Amino acid sequence: MSGSKVRVTRWAAFGLIVGALSIVAAGCGGGDDGGGASTAIEGLGSSLEEIQELAREEGEVNIVQWAGYAQLVDEFAAATGCKVNTKDGGSSDDMISLIQTGAYDGVSASGNASVRLMTTGDVAPVNTDFIPNYEDVQEGIKNQSYNSLDDQPYGVPHGRGPNYLMFRTDVVPEATDSWNVIWDASGPYNGKLSIYDDSIFIADAAVYLKATQPDLNITNPYELDEEQFNAAVDLLKQQAPNVGEYWPGDVAKQIQSYTNKDSVVGTTWPYQYVQLTAADPPVPVKAIKPKEGTTGWSDTWMIYSKATNPNCMYLWMNHMISPEAQAAVAEGFGEAPVNLEACALTKNQNHCDEYHADDEEWWEDVYYWTTPVADCGDDRGDVCKTQEDWEAAWTEIRG
Amino acid sequence: MVESRLTRILLHLGAFATLAFIYIPLIVIGLYAFNANVTQKWPIENYSTKWFSVAFNDEAVRDALKLSVLAALGATAIALVLGTLASMAVARYRFFGREVITFAVILPIALPGIVTGLALQATILDVLGPLGVSFGLTTIIVGHATFCVVVVYNNVIARMRRTAGSLDEASADLGADAWQTFRYVMFPQMRTALLAGALLAFALSFDEVVVTIFTSGAQQTLPIWIFATLSRPAELPIVNVVALFVIVVSIIPVYFAQRLAGGSGLTGDRPEKMTAAPAIEAEP
């Protein structure tokens, strides 16, 4: 080759190498924010407009939810072109199993599912730039331990609520205010108790023991050491023969048994209370947060990291925290919304007050569902019972 | 008739009692299809036909029905092929491992559905997932076909045991090739057994829920739709309507199949009675 051609060739090669390196550098630098997971999901658009376009092509979204969570689905389908297919989960374990089949795009996860899903990477963090309604969510719910990891928000808050003590007022005195009606070994309602069938219910026993056996020093009903755990398990084993039905997240089963008076007192979600009181004729029930406090949940819509329809899912998440959907679910399910703009839209003007949407003090003795871990989080160290222990104990309690 | 009068009267009563036992719950289902209320109380207070129109207009019901029919057709087709091949092999040949085949074919239906379902799901997720296979109609059909093979196998093998293998040989001697022998000699003999097996396989697949839960992903066959709807308090009555619809519609194929097969054709074969001593199967 002649000298000048060699020079050109060398410069060209140099240019190519620099160009290639810079492309690689750009690719590497883009999604990586120092150890955190990426919000990128295959097929997800890179702008809100693109997401809306791609959603129309996707045409549907498959979500796992708690019964009664999805609201205004027809309006959503008309506005976005995404048909909503829902699958009711019975428990957090159930929901995790469903998401892990890869057949669903998202889930309304409670704390005892969300942390596990975030840890395993089954759910992806969300890019809140693509969720315009996110900024209206109450600040106190954002970036909590159950919906964020490494300072990244992992979903869109949905709403929160307590697990109620519900009883038929024609059998149980209206003034009842304590959990002892379901824990009393010789109580008058034995055989007619309705109890949630999942290992997380051990926390409810712990909540009761926290108030009635202070020497156990229970501070967090999900972090129980050996002594506290055994006390809770013993209490549950004592209760087991008196339970009329263990309802496994099948809300219709519980609604039917309260209607037929097969159950007269037990634990429930607000949804059943709403359905029973709205029935024709209404079933005489009352639902309260007893004086000992209760377990509860603060739920988050999360997106599956390999969702088939990520664009529809993003639009869905935005939809569920819109004031209209929040108002619908707050009244339809019976919970406190997390977008307070919904309060002006509820049919019952006092809904937000009645459900304590903005009353943080009321929530102090509502212990949100979370996954038990070995690390007690205080000076006891790593001696607390894990999720595995809770599951094993529950199988034994059920007998 | 050999049986004494008393025996016959008792048998009449016994048969009637069993029939009543079988049909009273089905009548209850039928009644609840007309229940006006959303909750299933007894006795039924108000009757109404409103749920029928709700059910007919429900898109999810139509989709589920369609998926169930497709899955059952696919599973039955595969079961027919596999069951016939296997039974031809076992009935006409003597070979090492013959009994094992029967065992292996029965096992999918004898083992609990949850074990089969979990096994299939674990395989689809861990082994086939990385290869790009996902839950859907195909996985449903594969799961159903596996336990439907046995009902075809049973029917065909029972029939083949009653028909002489010598006819096939005669056909070959007369110059027919394998396909002609099958078409003109073997197939006509086993036709009604195939029909009975196909009908039973279709019914099994159509009604199956446990294995389907683990192999269907987000898809809903009719039983899965029913399962989901049973826990939705506001939609409970539609389920009874759909169930009643399926029962009534299925009378037609069952009736025709029985007419075609004749006698005990649907339950096995039109047998020649046993000779005085029970036929001794040649032990392998």
Add this chain to the structure above:
Amino acid sequence: MTSVPHVESPPRASPGRRLSTFFFRHSRVRLAVLLALPVAWLVVVYFGSLFVLLLSAFWDTNPFTAEVVHDFTLENFKRIVETPVFRDVAWRTIQMAALVTVADAVLAFPIAYYMARIASPRTRDLLVIAVLMPLWANYLVKAYAWRTILSDGGMINSVLEPFGIHFDGYSTVGLWLVFTYLWLPFMILPIYAGLERIPASLLEASADLGARSLATFARVVLPLAFPAVVAGSIFTFSLTLGDYIAPGLITNEQFIGTVIYNIRGEALPTAAAYSMVPIVVVIAYLLVARKLRAFESL
């Protein structure tokens, strides 16, 4: 001059015919071709899947995320052997399966006999259809209907109420009734087929020898029909052994299927280990059934 007669050589056989001739001559190959597809299907699809599941019985799980960790362990088997609840549940399930089988056999025999030997051909046809129909009614709907029948205000209690008896339907007894109901057609059909195969001449001979109805029944009919009863029992026993949906609707008690279903997400290896119990029981049952000649009466 004589001409050589023109002999047409036989036409060259078509490929299909040549293949068919090959198969005709080599019966082993014929057999292999017949068996190839079904055996491949069963081995790959069914036994392969079972293997994948049972393999996980030897793995461990992450105590927090419950993900399966590929560390070999026998802990799961130890757990199901040592923890009392697994033994209790297994025993309870086997007992229920046995009771359901007995009840179904008792209920099925009269109607099967009636259909096989007494009914006219036309009635028999109708009865066969009548017995097959419930198989088309959805299992879940039937179980749910029974929920209502068994409830405190349900059909059973409204019949017993005038007599002052209260029946707690949501119990083991109630579940036994439901299982008996659900699997009855599976017992009727094989017994019917088996009874039909008994030649009338045998019964006549028995009568000629002086046996009354009961003796004929006990000493001739029953032994001949027994394999068919065992064949039917394969279904009633195995279907009860693994079911978890009906127990969930009717009782609070856990059965093998319930436990496996409940722990499948969080403790899949333990669920897989526990699955060995019904697998072993069913295989043992099938071996016994085979000895009793039930396989020919399916």
